[in-house]
Amino acid sequence: MPAVKEIQEKMRARAGELLRDGGVSMALGWKRGEFCHDPEPAFFESEAELDNFVYDGFSSPLLSKYLIETIRKDKQKGEGKGSKFLVFLKPCDSYGLNLLLKEHRVERERVYAVGVGCPGMLDVDKIRAAGVKNMRSFDETETEVTIHASSGDKTLARRDILLEKCLVCKGPEFAVQDEVLAPGLPSFEGGDRFAGVTELESMSPEERFSFWRNELSRCIRCNACRNACPVCSCNKCVFDNPQSGVQAKSNADSFEENMFHIVRAFHVAGRCSDCGECSRVCPQKIPLHLLNRKFIKDINAFYGAFQAGADAEARAPLTNYEFGDVEPGAVVKRGGGA
Amino acid sequence: MLLKLSLDKTGGLFTEMARDRTLYLPVKRGGQADFAPWTPEAEVCLDYLNTARSIKDFFLPQTENIAAFKREGKKITITPTHEEPSPFVVFGARACDVRSLDVLDRVFLSDPVDTFYKAQRENGVIVSMACAEPEETCFCNAFGIDAAEPRGDVVTWIAGNFLYWEAKTPAGEALTGKLETLMSEADSSDLKEIEEQGKAARAAFKELPLGKLSLEGWSGDDLLGKFTSPLWEKMSKSCLGCGTCTYVCPTCQCYDIQDFDTGHGIARFRCWDSCMYSDFTLMAHGNPRKSQLERFRQRFMHKLVYYPANNDGMYSCVGCGRCVAKCPISMNIAKVIKALGGNANA
Numbered sequence: 118m119p120a121v122k123e124i125q126e127k128m129r130a131r132a133g134e135l136l137r138d139g140g141v142s143m144a145l146g147w148k149r150g151e152f153c154h155d156p157e158p159a160f161f162e163s164e165a166e167l168d169n170f171v172y173d174g175f176s177s178p179l180l181s182k183y184l185i186e187t188i189r190k191d192k193q194k195g196e197g198k199g200s201k202f203l204v205f206l207k208p209c210d211s212y213g214l215n216l217l218l219k220e221h222r223v224e225r226e227r228v229y230a231v232g233v234g235c236p237g238m239l240d241v242d243k244i245r246a247a248g249v250k251n252m253r254s255f256d257e258t259e260t261e262v263t264i265h266a267s268s269g270d271k272t273l274a275r276r277d278i279l280l281e282k283c284l285v286c287k288g289p290e291f292a293v294q295d296e297v298l299a300p301g302l303p304s305f306e307g308g309d310r311f312a313g314v315t316e317l318e319s320m321s322p323e324e325r326f327s328f329w330r331n332e333l334s335r336c337i338r339c340n341a342c343r344n345a346c347p348v349c350s351c352n353k354c355v356f357d358n359p360q361s362g363v364q365a366k367s368n369a370d371s372f373e374e375n376m377f378h379i380v381r382a383f384h385v386a387g388r389c390s391d392c393g394e395c396s397r398v399c400p401q402k403i404p405l406h407l408l409n410r411k412f413i414k415d416i417n418a419f420y421g422a423f424q425a426g427a428d429a430e431a432r433a434p435l436t437n438y439e440f441g442d443v444e445p446g447a448v449v450k451r452g453g454g455a
Numbered sequence: 456m457l458l459k460l461s462l463d464k465t466g467g468l469f470t471e472m473a474r475d476r477t478l479y480l481p482v483k484r485g486g487q488a489d490f491a492p493w494t495p496e497a498e499v500c501l502d503y504l505n506t507a508r509s510i511k512d513f514f515l516p517q518t519e520n521i522a523a524f525k526r527e528g529k530k531i532t533i534t535p536t537h538e539e540p541s542p543f544v545v546f547g548a549r550a551c552d553v554r555s556l557d558v559l560d561r562v563f564l565s566d567p568v569d570t571f572y573k574a575q576r577e578n579g580v581i582v583s584m585a586c587a588e589p590e591e592t593c594f595c596n597a598f599g600i601d602a603a604e605p606r607g608d609v610v611t612w613i614a615g616n617f618l619y620w621e622a623k624t625p626a627g628e629a630l631t632g633k634l635e636t637l638m639s640e641a642d643s644s645d646l647k648e649i650e651e652q653g654k655a656a657r658a659a660f661k662e663l664p665l666g667k668l669s670l671e672g673w674s675g676d677d678l679l680g681k682f683t684s685p686l687w688e689k690m691s692k693s694c695l696g697c698g699t700c701t702y703v704c705p706t707c708q709c710y711d712i713q714d715f716d717t718g719h720g721i722a723r724f725r726c727w728d729s730c731m732y733s734d735f736t737l738m739a740h741g742n743p744r745k746s747q748l749e750r751f752r753q754r755f756m757h758k759l760v761y762y763p764a765n766n767d768g769m770y771s772c773v774g775c776g777r778c779v780a781k782c783p784i785s786m787n788i789a790k791v792i793k794a795l796g797g798n799a800n801a
Contacts, residue, residue: 152591152664155785158693178784183693242486251591251663267662335485337508337517337702339729341783344695357733362716364734367518367726369715398783400699401507402485 121236121257124299125172128205128233131298133164135203141229142191142200145183147176153254154241158183172205174257177238177280179394180204181213182347184223191227201227207235209282211292212390212426213347218293219429220388222350232291234299237275237283244278247271282393282406285310292427310391311414313407333375335401338367342395342405343381348388348425355380382408387416387435390426419443458620458631458638459645465501465618469493469546471634476542479513481506490545501547501613504590505775509705510545510552514559514575517702517727521712524721536722540574544630546582550605551595551775553583555705558762558771562708571725580626583607587614587652592776594665594789600773602660603653614648617641665779665789672797675764682756686794691751693784698729700778700787701754706771709735730754755791 132144148159148169156171158178187202206214211232217223236259244252244264251267263272276284285308291297309315317325340356343349355361356377368374382405391413395405416423420434420443460468472478473493481503482491488503490510520536556576563572583605586593595602604610608627612619619641622631660666701707711728714721728735730753733742744750762771772788779787793800 150785151779151787151789157785160689160692178693250588267659332485335489337698339698339702340732341695341697341699344697345783353733359734359737365715366711366713366728366732366734367724369518369520369722369724370717373715394783398697398699400703400781402487 121173124233125170127298128172128231129167129170131231132161132170132203132205133167135229136161136164136167139203139229140201141203143187144203144205145180145187146205147171147178147180153252154239154244160187172233174236174239174255174262174275175241176207177397179207179210179213179345179347179392181206181210181217181223182345182350184214184217184228185350188223188227199227201229203229203231205231205233206291206294207233208289208291209235209287209390209392210347211294212287212424213392215292215426215429216348216388216390217350219426220348220350225429228295230291230294232294232297232300234289234297235283235286237279237286239275239278240280244273247273247278280393280397281404282391282397284308285391285393287391287424293429311410313404314410314414317407317411330375332403333378334371335403336374336378337401338365338374338377339400341398341400342378345394345398346385347390347392347394348385349381378403378405378408382412385409386412387423387433388425389413390424419447456621457641457646458635459617459641460620460638462613462616462618464637465499466495468618468634468637469499470495471637472544472546472630474633476544478544478546480546490547493546501584504549504586504588504593505777505780507777507781508703509555509775509777510548510581511555511559511705511708513543513545513579514556514572515563515708515710515727518724519571519726520722520724522723524714524723526720537571540578542578542580544580544582546584547611548581548583548605548607549586549775550583550600550602551593551773552705553581553606554595554598554600554773555775556581558706558766558769558773559708561766561769580609580630581607582609582611582627582630585610585612585649585653585656587612587656589656589660589663590776590780591663592665592779593660593663593774594668594776594779595774596657596660596666597668597670597792598770598772598774601657603656612649612652614645614652617645619645619649665774665776667800668774668789668792669796669799670759670770670792671799672795673759673763673770673792675760675768678760678764681760681795682752684795687752688748690786690791690794691748694731694747694751694786695783696731696733696747696750697783698731699781699783701729701731702727703777703781705773705775705777706758707754711735730757755788758788759792 135141144161147156149171150157154175156176158180161167218225249264249266249268249271252264254265256263260275261272262275355363358364389409393406416434423434478493479490480493481488481500483498483500487507488500489507523534523536525532563569585605586602608624609622622628709728710725712725714723731750758772
């Protein structure tokens with residue numbers, strides 16, 4: 118199993134080849150930032166630009182959603198029609214691409230998807246909480262990360278500093294890909310990803326309500342959760358549309374404000390691949406993934422295990438109808454709907 | 456006069472400050488520090504340098520209700536609903552946030568004066584706190600801000616086991632008058648300790664990844680050159696168009712006034728707006744900035760070119776680093792300053 122740095126070099130070389138003579142006009146990857154822990158999604162158009170290419174434990178932003186704009190702009194230009202775009206996909210992002218394909222937001226023939234093994238992405242805040250100040254560089258393996266910082270060197274167990282979303286990784290398989298570079302990086306044996314939901318379910322409705330009121334009270338309506346979400350891909354979100362009647366940058370009433378998250382959770386129900394980006398990008402650290410996971414858990418319970426984005430063809434439980442489908446009365450049986 | 460108080464006695468200080476006004480200070484919320492009203496149970500965290508949100512919240516709140524409209528038959532009743540301002544203290548504001556008020560003042564206190572903002576400014580006392588060390592994402596020194604010697608009505612320092620306190624304005628003196636009995640006078644050795652700490656802090660800022668960021672090339676002389684730079688297209692490509700940078704920014708001051716249909720009337724409110732949004736400054740013909748490229752450029756041109764051009768060269772960035780820490784995809788103003796600035800950052 119190759120080290121992460123080796124994977125990076127393989128990716129850089131492969132992107133170079135494909136840009137040079139592989140019929141690919143742009144490669145979507147990550148480039149080095151100002152710190153050692155802030156790679157930024159990047160669009161490489163030539164081999165020379167790949168000098169800045171980076172893939173490491175901080176390449177957490179997903180890339181699949183950028184394909185929508187990339188292809189749209191390419192079409193606008195009118196030239197280069199039919200050119201392909203290379204996108205590097207971590208396993209979780211491959212589910213995102215499948216959802217974009219399924220919903221006709223991205224055309225399969227415009228994409229060259231290269232799957233890359235992922236060692237689990239790291240959480241800077243957890244590293245800081247472990248007493249690290251001013252990270253300068255780091256070395257990583259699948260199990261350990263050694264950080265060089267002004268506070269001294271520190272070796273941490275990778276598992277202890279993973280992003281929440283990576284602690285419940287869906288596994289190393291790619292839901293869609295044209296080729297795979299460096300497969301087999303083990304995902305961490307995910308813990309029980311529904312543990313947080315189960316805990317919420319065990320609360321009384323009043324406790325649960327106050328839990329969410331408290332969490333959502335920190336929301337600043339920055340829309341980062343929505344904009345980072347691979348399935349929040351409406352051309353015009355109702356919340357941005359003055360004609361929708363529910364447009365809101367913020368609201369006069371704080372419960373109306375909370376409705377944004379409730380509406381969003383309903384809209385992505387059955388489509389959420391549980392990539393966890395919403396919680397990762399939230400500047401206020403609201404555990405938004407818990408809303409989506411509640412839907413996933415219920416869908417699994419009512420319709421059998423289902424993974425959104427696992428394929429680009431099959432009908433999802435909520436957009437399908439079968440005679441055996443659960444009836445609305447299920448709500449009452451579960452003690453709701455009084 | 457420099458006063459001091461043992462750190463284990465700050466609870467008494469907070470109780471006294473909160474006696475006749477609301478005291479806001481950094482409190483642990485959702486795993487990070489944010490300004491919140493003090494209560495005896497609050498988990499106060501003075502070791503946090505940067506709160507997630509800035510002190511802008513107290514002067515230009517994210518949402519403020521302005522008026523309620525109610526129609527009965529042919530009669531419309533309009534009732535002002537803005538909260539009456541009441542005295543408050545912001546304790547623990549850092550030098551960057553204190554400077555941000557200068558930026559906001561120039562917008563809201565110049566003619567026509569924003570009465571809501573003015574009332575908040577008149578009712579608020581700022582107790583700032585010096586930074587003994589920087590956060591990794593800090594770059595206030597690029598804007599000539601001295602983190603070790605902030606401004607404010609009262610300035611405080613934490614050194615050793617003591618909180619040091621010095622009133623700087625009449626409002627600060629008045630607040631200090633009520634608290635003096637809790638504190639004792641500091642001596643020259645205390646002063647020396649603060650000075651040494653300040654020196655070390657200033658040196659540490661320079662050693663940061665952004666510690667040598669230079670504003671060279673951002674003099675505002677080359678407005679058109681900056682505006683038409685081909686680099687904007689490249690830089691804006693990864694931008695998600697969310698409003699995180701604008702909402703965590705202490706100086707972003709754009710707002711919108713909207714009507715909320717309550718079902719039986721209208722609640723008119725003012726709220727923050729973000730130039731990153733597609734419906735920002737929406738007019739009958741649409742948004743004047745149709746692409747994310749244009750919106751992205753607007754934010755940085757405003758901070759680094761338009762604002763200084765209209766305000767004696769003062770940039771409307773204070774280097775607090777919140778946008779650097781919070782951008783979902785790690786694009787930020789430091790990258791823009793470097794990419795489009797002079798050679799000093801090369």
